[in-house]
Every structure is written in structure tokens, then in C-alpha cells.
Amino acid sequence: MAVTVGDKLPGATFLKLGAEGPESVHLGPKLAGRKVVIFAVPGAYTGVCTTAHVPSFIRTKDAFAAKGVDEIICIAVNDPFVMKAWGEVTGADAAGLTMLSDAESAFTTAIGMDFNAPAAGLINRSMRYAMLVEDGVVKILHKEEAPGTCEASAGEGLLAAM
Helix, strand or coil: CCCCCCEEECCCEEEEEECCCCEEHHHHHHHCCCCEEEEEECCCCCHHHHHHHHHHHHHHHHHHHHHHCCCCEEEECCHHHHHHHHHHHHHHHHCCCEEEEECCCHHHHCCCCCCEHHHHEEEECCEEEEEECCCCEEEEEEEECCCCCCCCCCCCHHHCCC
């Protein structure tokens, strides 16, 4: 069953590329007592994800901070090496967005946001969504109906709902 507003997010472990290689990042401490935006994309380096979704959160980062958001996290079902490189190429790293790898799709599947599009080469990927989470509880959730659209889940769309 897909996550909905009012749900507490499950514990999860993501990966990020650190100086010594892949490092585990536990979601619980990132959310405890904090206001966090989490957005997910079907795939790093894919069209809309690169040209619209990530840039929308780079553009709106300061406006989210002004509303008390402590961190903006981008999640994709890709490996941590790809997420690191993609964060550098898009400017997400320089802007201060946190790029996390859900390499096994464990979190994505646990919250019911997984999908498959074999014709596009996307297997066990994440739906496109954005959510505001306060102390681990989903307060706002915007999910796109089609993976190729980025409107409600864009930074501007989530910001307008706050």
C-alpha cells in the first residue's frame, strides 16, 4: 500500500558516496525532530529528472529554507556512484541538496512507490513524487500520475502547498 499523508515513514538505509567509498545513511536520524523535503525520481540522468525535477528544487531551496525546511533529499533507485556524479553534473551537490541511493529499491518498495516500465528500461524504479516530512510523518505528498511529468512534484508545486 502506498504511503499517504499522516503516515510515519519506515526506517530505511540509503547509500551515498563518501571519500572512502559507499557510506550508509540512516533515514531515522535525518528525520527526527526535523522538517525535511524528500523527492524521488525514476532515474538519474533521465530527461525530465535532469532537466526539470532536480532544477526545480535547486531553484526553490532558499524558499524552502525560509519556511523552516532543514534539508532537501533526492532519492533514486540508482547506485551511489551514479547519484554522486549526477549530483555534481546537475549542480544539486553545489546547491546543498542531499542525493541518496535506494540501490535495492527497499525504501521505494516499502512505501509503495515502485513501478516498472520495461519498454523504457526502467525496472524496479521509483515513481516521481515529492513530500514534506515533519519528524518522520508525511505532511504533504504530491505524486505524479505519469513518470514523464513534473508538475505537482516540482519544487514550486510542493512549496505552493506549504
